[in-house]
Amino acid sequence: MTAKVRKRDLRTRVTYPTFDRVRTFALAHELTTYGAIERLVLLGLDAVNATATIDTNITNSIDQLSARIELLTALVDRSLFSSVVAFAYARHAALGLLDGDPRQTLDNALTQNAESAYHRQRSKALGD
Numbered sequence: 390m391t392a393k394v395r396k397r398d399l400r401t402r403v404t405y406p407t408f409d410r411v412r413t414f415a416l417a418h419e420l421t422t423y424g425a426i427e428r429l430v431l432l433g434l435d436a437v438n439a440t441a442t443i444d445t446n447i448t449n450s451i452d453q454l455s456a457r458i459e460l461l462t463a464l465v466d467r468s469l470f471s472s473v474v475a476f477a478y479a480r481h482a483a484l485g486l487l488d489g490d491p492r493q494t495l496d497n498a499l500t501q502n503a504e505s506a507y508h509r510q511r512s513k514a515l516g517d
Contacts, residue, residue, distance in 0.1 A: 449468040469507060469514070473506040476503075477499050
């Protein structure tokens with residue numbers, strides 16, 4: 390037993406240039422004008438659905454890249470800060486500034502030098 394496919398009558402008006410394009414498509418694919426219109430509508434709907442899927446995939450990929458970039462930025466930022474602190478501490482040790490300094494003064498000096506060096510290096514890296 391074969392199921393009958395019911396078709397709906399859909400009428401539309403198109404401009405002459407559009408009709409010429411439909412007729413050219415129909416001749417190239419050995420279809421009637423109405424058969425060509427049906428095929429073109431289906432192709433158009435498929436293209437719209439495919440574009441929506443591609444857009445969703447692209448959006449998801451961009452979101453994932455954005456999250457990874459944020460993580461990498463945080464890691465690089467922390468590495469920069471750690472290296473600057475190590476440099477400031479080594480500099481103070483090399484210059485003999487660690488001997489005889491009270492702990493609080495040393496901490497303040499290291500923090501101030503590390504923060505200024507960190508901001509200076511970060512500005513250079515960002516091109517500011």
